Amino acid sequence: MTTVRAAISQTTWTGDKASMLDRHEAFQREAAAQGAQVICFQELFYGPYFGITQDQKYYRYAEPADGPIVQRFAALAKELGMVTILPIYEEEQTGVYYNSAVVVDADGSILGTYRKHHLPHLDRFWEKFYFRPGNLGYPVFDTAVGKVGVYICYDRHFPEGWRELGLGGAHMVFNPNATKPGLSNRLWEIEGPAAAVANGYFVLQPNRVGREDNEYGELAVDFYGTSQVIDPRGNFVGEKGSSEHEELLVRDLDLDLVQQMRDDWQFYRDRRPDSYTRIAKP
Secondary structure, three states: OOEEEEEEEEOOOOOOHHHHHHHHHHHHHHHHHOOOOEEEOOOOOOOOOHHHOOOHHHHHHOEOOOOHHHHHHHHHHHHHOOEEEEEEEEEEEOOEEEEEEEEEOOOOOEEEEEEOOOOOEEOOEEHHHOOOOOOOOOOEEEEOOEEEEEOOHHHHHOHHHHHHHHHOOOOEEEOOEOOOOOOHHHHHHHHHHHHHHHHOOEEEEOEOEEEOHHHHHHHOOEEEOOOEEEOOOOOEOOOOOOOOOOEEEEEEEEOHHHHHHHHHOOOOOOOOHHHOOOOOOO
């Protein structure tokens, strides 16, 4: 049996970037102490979820995909021997920003970046004010723990990207989130398991938790946590995270289940791309 020990974390905004960075370093060190080989943080992990408002001051949270924050955690990844997925606010150049995740291998090398494709623009999720849509496709990264894909928050509502990652060879997909109560509650319960089953891989979904009223006052929303890890048969691996408190989840992934699921259900064999005429049309 090939087993990978994976970690995901959930927390709320502390009020400043420095303490958020320290908190996530502590998460990573604790995960390493528990034997984790890979970790993924929540969406835009070192800041507030600033999509709540449209304010230019939050542009200053953006930095390059090889900037100081990524370099700090790449050094930590090398120290701990841990694959690390870093959901950041990426500055490609002055005034051009993306909601991204940088994938760092266990030796500290930066393997590449995924940029969020699907951007919401609705009440308190004003993401098109901050980000351009992703333009790097759906890369799958060959890491020390296997083939890893990334899909970010609102992306999860679109099955096409999940399938792209499967076709690219992913055996586990990390889906960092900033998700609040409302219409999304039921979707949170079913979309991860559905994606895992349809594509025959593990889905790992960290989500923010708590109310960021220290930043937004009455405009703040309650992120509901309940971070979750799902196997290729759609079953939860261990308990979900807390709905109220920060937490580090460490779970063992039996990667043999990927092969078993795909042998039992030949969804890749039985696809009919020749018959799909409307999917790729605007």
